[in-house]
Amino acid sequence: MAALALFCAALLAASALHKVLARARMIEATARLTGVSPVPAQLLLIHAGTLELVAAGCLLVPPLRTAGAVIAALVWAAYALALLRRRGETLDCGCDLAARSKPVSTALVLRAAGLAVLAAIVAVLPDAPFTLDAPFAAAGLLALYLGASELLAIPAPHWKPSLGKAA
Incomplete structure (x- = not known):
């Protein structure tokens, strides 16, 4: 199951990098998501990105994999709780690479909660041990995750109400 650890590590590292590259947008998203002003939001953003990098690094070192997975589970659970508090509101949660405001739906909350559960499983x-096929499997999981994120961003597809339309 090294592929799951690699998938989590890649997603965490990409998320931390996203926080650096889109810092202004992510500060605003953090402020709206947590309900704090921009200065504390910036500190929360730095803290979250640091935890993501630490977790990603730990996931790549077999003796530290459990610690990394626990940190990842806690980070993703915190994201799920923050999203749950804002369920039904329309905002840019910073969950995607593209800047777009969308309703915080049950599906977005479940995506973050699902990642927390996946990290707990890891x-x-x-x-x-990492085998030759693990990076390819992790890349496949990452592609599926990013594809699912794009599907969740579709404004009003006919099938979306079954995923938990925001109330």
């Missing part, structure tokens, strides 16, 4: 799985 934490309890026995350590497996």
Whole structure:
């Protein structure tokens, strides 16, 4: 199951990089999502990005994989709770690479909660060595995740109400 650890590490590292590259947008998104002013939001953003990088690094080192997975699960659970508090509101949550305001739906909350559960699963799985196929499987999972994120961003597809339209 090294592919799951690599997937989580890649997603965490990409998220931390996104926080650096789109800093102004992410500060605003953090402020709206958490309900704080921009200065504390910037500190929260730095803290979250640092935790993501630490978790990603730990996930790549087999003896530290459990610690990294626990940190990742806590970070993603915090994101899920912040999204749950804003469910139904329309905002740019910073969850995607593209800047777009959208309703915070149940599907977005479940995506973050699902990542927390996945990280918890990685934490309890026995350590497996990285094999040659693990990076390819992790890249495939990352592609599926990004594709699902794009599908969730579609404003009003006919199938979306079944995913938990924001109330």
